[in-house]
């Protein structure tokens with residue numbers, strides 16, 4: 142108990158004094174996860190929206206697969222990305238293994254199904270409401286996609302935050318493809334795992350505190366968006 | 382609604398035809414022949430011939446489920462008929478033709494944007510340039526009494542205000558023909574009156590109105606011509622003057638007598 146209290150105190154000291162090593166790790170975590178989410182947004186939102194408005198055979202199957210992919214175990218994604226990037230893998234020539242780029246790729250794969258699925262759901266709901274009116278304005282199914290995405294912007298922000306929450310908190314994928322190399326690929330979650338096993342509770346706890354703060358901030362942002370949407374009535378999910 | 386087949390995107394519009402459309406010659410009457418709409422083995426709309434003239438208000442009356450909404454959605458080109466042809470100035474209802482028409486729905490569809498951008502959106506969809514859009518939007522806001530709430534999200538307006546905005550938006554593009562699908566059915570009397578005044582003013586300006594209603598009083602107040610529908614069929618199309626005194630079809634007679642049609 143004594144140990145724990147001591148560790149917690151040193152942890153808080155690290156956070157408050159802005160310890161260099163700590164913040165380098167936090168910044169790398171943010172950089173990797175935000176980059177992964179931005180790329181997932183660029184691919185996942187148009188993909189989800191196109192899926193929402195298109196009618197083709199096999200659409201249901203694609204939807205179900207995408208839904209299932211939301212629950213991909215990070216360790217398995219890590220394993221596949223590792224195999225692809227390893228020296229003998231198809232992308233081995235790129236020498237990306239154990240770099241932040243490898244971690245971004247892994248998190249991109251984890252976040253993409255979340256963004257695409259939530260976008261599809263949101264846009265589909267909004268399209269059900271807007272469809273006839275937009276056709277009446279003379280917009281076709283596909284030319285109404287930008288309108289649907291824009292009008293669903295608050296719900297889509299929530300989807301991106303959900304994706305970010307998953308990315309920043311996962312450990313399995315980044316530890317496999319990043320390797321947890323000091324000053325290179327060490328992010329919050331992998332450092333917590335390593336330092337805890339080494340008995341360096343202060344740094345582990347300090348990172349834990351930061352991670353929890355980030356989680357709280359993300360949730361606060363989601364609920365603030367929710368409030369904004371009911372007041373301003375600007376989400377795809379809220380109906381009058 | 383798995384059976385609703387929407388028009389293919391970018392229905393082909395050769396340039397020459399678009400040019401004809403942008404001129405101000407009338408595309409009315411709107412005519413339909415052999416028009417049916419089926420899902421599975423149910424025939425929901427079945428109309429041999431129909432011609433909607435170029436002026437006044439044509440009211441479509443009939444019991445719930447008669448196919449009134451489906452009919453005007455077919456005529457506006459929002460859904461594709463199972464069989465039959467619709468002709469608007471000798472052309473099929475494609476995107477360009479639809480832009481000369483407008484529709485207001487029973488529940489107003491407000492975009493999640495400001496009041497002003499709801500108006501601007503319809504104009505933009507018609508290809509009206511930015512400067513002209515701003516000017517016309519400003520004028521419409523004044524005309525509709527929406528200046529004070531111009532920047533407010535449209536969905537924060539009351540139901541009646543939303544429907545007035547939907548009317549204003551539909552008329553903003555100066556359509557030749559407007560379809561109204563029971564626009565007042567969920568409104569209070571005051572808002573209903575405001576909508577009816579907008580309809581009457583539009584008709585006076587020369588806009589052709591085709592309006593679905595279940596309100597006999599409203600049909601009497603606004604209509605120049607009556608269409609009665611029952612079980613997807615058109616039982617009669619009669620001038621208003623005759624319809625209320627001497628309806629030609631038995632279902633219309635029973636409906637006017639206050640009977641509940643099945």
Ligand SMILES: Nc1ncnc2c1ncn2[C@@H]1O[C@H](COP(=O)(O)OP(=O)(O)O)[C@@H](O)[C@H]1O
Pocket residue numbers: 382384385420425443444445446447448449450451452
């Ligand atoms: N998209 C659709 N698919 C299948 N049936 C429909 C569809 N839309 C309406 N219907 C059915 O068609 C009939 C006529 O509907 P509608 O045109 O909405 O009637 P109303 O005269 O009350 O406006 C109803 O029985 C309705 O359930």
Ligand SMILES: [Mg+2]
Pocket residue numbers: 449450451562563
């Ligand atoms: Mg109806």
